[in-house]
Amino acid sequence: MPSVHSLTMTYDLLNDSGTFSEGDPLVGKVTLVLLKEITVESLFVKAKGDSSVRWTEKSGDRDTTYSAAKRYFKQKQFLIAENAKGAVLPRGTHVFNFRINIPSGSMPPSFKGNYGKIVYVLEAKLTRSWRMDCTDEKKICFVSKAIPNPQSLMLSQTGSTDKEIGIFGKRKVDMDVFVDKRAYAPGETVVVLAKINNASSSNMTPKVTLIQDVLYRAQHHKKQQRTTIFKVSDHCINAKTQKDVKWAIKLPRDLTQTIQNCEIITLEYCLKVYLDISFSFDPEVIFPVVIIPPDLAHGPQPGVAAGPYPARAIGGPSNSDFPPPAVAMGPYPAGAYGGPSNIDFPPPAVPVGPYAYGQPGSYSAPPPAYPAQPAHVSQRYNNPVPQAVSPYGDPHTAPSSTLHPPPPAPTFHPPPSAPEIQPPPFSQAFNMSPSAPVYNMLPSAPMANTDFLSQSDEAPPAYALLFPPSANERSDAK
Structure with missing residues (x-):
């Protein structure tokens, strides 16, 4: 007659689909039913995630097998600590509670293919001296939420x-x-x-x-x-x-x-x-x-505000899958950076690789705050300007039980002023080169006091009046 009637393990579901992701807890219980008293070396629950691939290729008369394996995590919780002498459990039903947290970080989802698989397992094991181990194993449906942007x-x-x-x-x-x-x-x-x-x-x-x-x-x-x-x-x-x-x-x-x-x-x-x-x-x-x-994959519902932005607000989430036509607004061209935008979402990302989804340019900081819209723009386009995100959370949400005061403003000390330096005299500061020789410039023409562009009927001044002949020209004329 066997001593152990059954060893069963159950765990709580976090959602209707029964899936788990990075950082989720695995909470459950192990039920051990004994028909008579036994001595137990250990009883533990183990959670692990592994991936493996294996296939065989034929080249002529020779078959080559390729395989690889990768472990993502392994965590164990003892319900009865390991003891070489053993712990005595009486006859009856024994229930043990456990809680194991899935590590954070990027891990692939569950998968099973023709040449490989990715499996996440939760296992309970009872070990005894000179006896076969009793185990109960359940697979976990794991979905990865480590999706960039x-x-x-x-x-x-x-x-x-x-x-x-x-x-x-x-x-x-x-x-x-x-x-x-x-x-x-x-x-x-x-x-x-x-x-x-x-x-x-x-x-x-x-x-x-x-x-x-x-x-x-x-x-x-x-x-x-x-x-x-x-x-x-x-x-x-x-x-x-x-x-x-x-x-x-x-x-x-x-x-x-x-x-x-x-x-x-x-x-x-x-x-x-x-x-x-x-x-x-x-x-x-x-x-x-x-x-x-x-x-x-669930986006914002039509007519429902998403986050701090009202529906259809500039810079806020979009409720439409189709981009609106580009229309210039105010002094900024359509789509100008730093100015008001009339598109609800940035341009499509460029894919990386043949089928890989790429990451469009991610900004390390939000764009600068927009200036106040003119009256004629705000009347035609009822799109409020998004406000900067508060570093202390959303003011519309319920306050937490513990309030943290804002950090004190940093104190800035002006740098010491530099000593005033008196400039040397101009003659000492620069070595002046000897003055350039003076050249006799040609005599300039006299200034004309008559406006040539006037609309009067007066005759223009004579050429001889503007440019009188020189002494040599007078002698030649005589």
């Missing part, structure tokens, strides 16, 4: 392409594409707009494809796995026609989060919009797409 991922994306089709008389095909943003949560809707100008004599079909690209790394080797998540198409566009196409595509709810903070596994997505043309290369536009946790 997530607000920049809510910006729209635009792209265009053109192609000449034909052998004898080539005609061009143009396509401009707009995607509402860059980051999505599983189950969200992707909005794609395409403006197509088919000036050729060929028919074509616009299509949209979402591609998942997984890259495994081990021992300086790589293994790539590419999967098409979905493909949608629109009606055929006939020759010499123009058409605007719009797609509203709902993403699957089981999409894995983008992984870019793991050394041995990378998972990225791209959205490809292209024109399917028979017997020709398809013109295409590729956009990087980032899959993030749902709580990071």
